[in-house]
Amino acid sequence: MATHMVNLDALIPREDFESISPGGDAQPSAIQNSIRVTDLTLEGFAYPVLRKPDFQRETANWTPEKVTALVRSYLEGDLIPAIILWRSTMSGKVFVIDGAHRLSALIAWAHDDYGDRHTSLRFFDNIIPDEQRKAAEATRQLIQESVGSFSDLSLALKNPDTVSDQRLRLARNLSFLSLPLQWVPGEADKAESSFYRINQQATAIDPTELDMIKARRKPNALAARAFIRAGTGHKYWSSFSESVQADIESIAKEVYDLIFRPNLDLSIKSADLPVAGRGYSADSVKMVFELVNFVNGVQPEMWREETGSRRRKGSNEEAVTPLTDDSDGSATLKFMRAVKKAAERIAGKTPASLGLHPAVYFYSYTGRFQPAAFLAAIAFVQELVNKRMLVKFSENRDAFEDFLVKHKYFLNQIVRRYGSLQRSAAPIQQMYRIVLKGLIEGVSVDGIISRLQDPDTARLPVKVITAGDHEYGRDFSTRTKNAVYLETALQTSPRCNICGARLHTRFSTVDHKIRKEDGGTGAPGNAQLVHPYCNSGYKEYLHASRR
Incomplete structure (x- = not known):
């Protein structure tokens, strides 16, 4: 087929x-x-x-x-x-x-x-x-x-x-x-x-498609439609001015290229994977719409037609402000810029980008893209920014990502328990918090796993499994082949020369080992590949702390 x-x-x-x-x-x-x-x-x-x-x-x-x-x-x-x-x-x-x-x-x-x-x-x-x-x-x-x-x-x-x-x-x-x-x-x-x-x-x-149809003039649906096809296809935003249309299409293409390139096929042959899975699929429509709503703090009751005007859902809940139709494109552009900023925090080469390795964060051990993990990473990185913890993360990033790689199947276990997209995004984000906190405090790997399983802290459905827990047929399945390719790619992945964590070369930058301010030259021997943020914020922190 x-x-x-x-x-x-x-x-x-x-x-x-x-x-x-x-x-x-x-x-x-x-x-x-x-x-x-x-x-x-x-x-x-x-x-x-x-x-x-x-x-x-x-x-x-x-x-x-x-x-x-x-x-x-x-x-x-x-x-x-x-x-x-x-x-x-x-x-x-x-x-x-x-x-x-x-x-x-x-x-x-x-x-x-x-x-x-x-x-x-x-x-x-x-x-x-x-x-x-x-x-x-x-x-x-x-x-x-x-x-x-x-x-x-x-x-x-x-x-x-x-x-x-x-x-x-x-x-x-x-x-x-x-x-x-x-x-x-x-x-x-x-x-x-x-x-x-x-x-x-x-x-x-599909319920997501129906939601987008009924919200077709609202900024969240307009932004999602633009992102899904990189600003091409039917122009749902054609009633806006030409300059606004051009901005929408430009941002849509930038974000599409950032999260959906290179194209992903069923068989994984390398670790050069798109951070948001396959752009050409039914699942991508759901994921992109969820991403736009997630980043912009939009809840269903704000835009579904039954919302009406301002109303209360219950005595203990705050009034809901409906999301209105976008008459001139300004709200759509605002939503799109927020998504672009969030995407650039996890991917790309801007100075603020952590350059997260897709194979570490967004794919299960069988090579399946996990939309919930993508949303969780977006939220987790934003939390690090808000709590001024990017330096702490960079100090422990190597060990943090080694934990995620070794226990990749935890993603599958959480998604099976809670469901897809936003239903599992929060539990995955909670796992990230607990793992990072444990590493900062010097807790062992076994101790961190105990914290993840502790009903008083997280009660996440994670269970350590071994090779003997799997059953395999006589032939190698696509999942098994993907797992082997991913494991090999992660084992041989280059490392950032500043933080030591895995480096996705598409999101890497070339850094001076000896800074230009300290007399470093542009010679090849003074060059090193690093994460964009390590080349800016974290490197400056390390330099200042050594004074």
């Missing part, structure tokens, strides 16, 4: 239900009840007026196999559920209420664009992730093997003697088969309520 999903998001443009444009009119007395693939080509009459609601979730949840199966089902005349549409009298555009993936799969086949050709390239500003290209190529190959391309079948009717009987049969089916349509009557509010009701049946909208 394919690893990556096919991104068909570019093929049906988004638009506001209530947009006004020339061509709107009263509802016609009669409207077609089916649509053919030939209507969906660039030259077809139906395709130019097709739209998705501007809040529609990303059309990127089908595998190459599923796209191929849909196209084949259409050509075989199999029953395909009706596409549900709504026609705006204000613009004359036709909106897809249900069936965007089905319709997009057929459009992709007709255009030979599975997320990597002309329409998609324009939509994503020519920035197509490797995973997206791989999924597109896999789909194109499966389509070719299964039914043939749209252009091939179109030519088959004109040249029947050059194709197989099977392809000729499919080509003849193409000439008369169509998809059934159903229409939602009424105005824009009826269309939107129909969208929510219909899309919560069968394959329901």
Whole structure:
């Protein structure tokens, strides 16, 4: 089975239900009840007026196999559920209420664009992730093997003697088969309520996606949408001024490159890993939205629509101030800058960056990215800053990270107990606090583990396990291979020449062993690789303490 999903998001443009444009009119007395693939080509009459609601979730949840199966089902005349549409009298555009993936799969086949050709390239500003290209190529190959391309079948009717009987049969089916349509009557509010009701049946909208749809004009959802696609794709922020749009897209790309590069595949071959896992996945949407809310202190009751105006949830709770829609982009930029600052504290090469090694902090011992650990590290580093403990951390960083590497499976145990994302972020952060405090106080490793298990201090579900506690088959699984690669990479990882902890070369800086102020030169022999913060704050502290 394919690893990556096919991104068909570019093929049906988004638009506001209530947009006004020339061509709107009263509802016609009669409207077609089916649509053919030939209507969906660039030259077809139906395709130019097709739209998705501007809040529609990303059309990127089908595998190459599923796209191929849909196209084949259409050509075989199999029953395909009706596409549900709504026609705006204000613009004359036709909106897809249900069936965007089905319709997009057929459009992709007709255009030979599975997320990597002309329409998609324009939509994503020519920035197509490797995973997206791989999924597109896999789909194109499966389509070719299964039914043939749209252009091939179109030519088959004109040249029947050059194709197989099977392809000729499919080509003849193409000439008369169509998809059934159903229409939602009424105005824009009826269309939107129909969208929510219909899309919560069968394959329901993911709760995070639904939250982001309903909060689509609020700064947390706008910021998350920008980060997820590095500022490309549908511009949910297009109503803002051009300068604000440019700032949003610039920050989005910087943060995306910082946390999602290099691209991550299932098989780990080195320790050069992205700090936030795979950028091209369904899980990344949840993680990024949680990250934006987490960094900016936004709780669900502040932006979910049932919040209303200021209200109290209980007699002992403070009033909740609702998060309002962002009318000019200023709040979105504020949220995005906060995320950028937090990300630069753990990754990158800015002077304040601790340059945390992804393999140490964000991946389990089997090589699986742990979103909760990522959020926990963000919070833990911010706590170190607030409590002025960065120097203490740097003094004990080597031993701290050795503890995390040796007991990597503690992450899995905590996540299994508490759940994903923010539910486990706080317990993981608590583990970090206890470990660092124990090291500062000179407590042994066994003593620190006892503190983690002590019901009076943490009561974390951590248990020391040995190689004998695992059961393995005869062949090496992907998890086992990932574990071996990670362990080897961590054992051979370079070390910071100031604090002694593991160094991720992508987040390292070159430092003068003998400072320039003390006569040090730029000769190679006077150069050393260090963490950015060690090259600035911690080094200056060490120099001052020696006076």
